[in-house]
Amino acid sequence: MEVGDWLKSNKSTISVAVAEDSKGKSYTLVGINRSVGKDEKVKAALLKVVSKNEIVVPMQGEGLHAKENIYDFAKTFGLTVKSIDANRPLCVDCNTIRKQNLTTTSTNTSNQKSKKRR
Numbered sequence: 001m002e003v004g005d006w007l008k009s010n011k012s013t014i015s016v017a018v019a020e021d022s023k024g025k026s027y028t029l030v031g032i033n034r035s036v037g038k039d040e041k042v043k044a045a046l047l048k049v050v051s052k053n054e055i056v057v058p059m060q061g062e063g064l065h066a067k068e069n070i071y072d073f074a075k076t077f078g079l080t081v082k083s084i085d086a087n088r089p090l091c092v093d094c095n096t097i098r099k100q101n102l103t104t105t106s107t108n109t110s111n112q113k114s115k116k117r118r
């Protein structure tokens with residue numbers, strides 16, 4: 001199986017964002033969701049490929065989407081998320097957060113609420 005097919009076949013979301021600190025220094029934030037977080041092999045693989053100024057964002061809370069993990073992490077460290085993309089369409093909730101933060105994206109939106117959300 002190719003890794004792209006593997007990504008489609010499960011609920012894994014990996015999101016990549018470019019964020020800036022108050023001095024304009026930029027960082028790449030790699031966000032993951034719970035499915036990726038649980039998969040030690042994938043996590044290990046991700047940690048191997050990140051380079052300087054790239055951060056695999058730790059899970060910020062139970063059940064958060066990859067994008068939400070990025071925004072929570074960015075907020076904690078006073079970073080501004082400039083652009084964000086993901087391997088699957090942004091749900092309504094994540095897209096709302098994106099708009100509030102004036103973040104650009106080239107990822108489609110699903111126009112759907114996450115099924116797991118109340």
Ligand SMILES: [Zn+2]
Nearest residue numbers: 065091093094
């Ligand atoms: Zn979402």
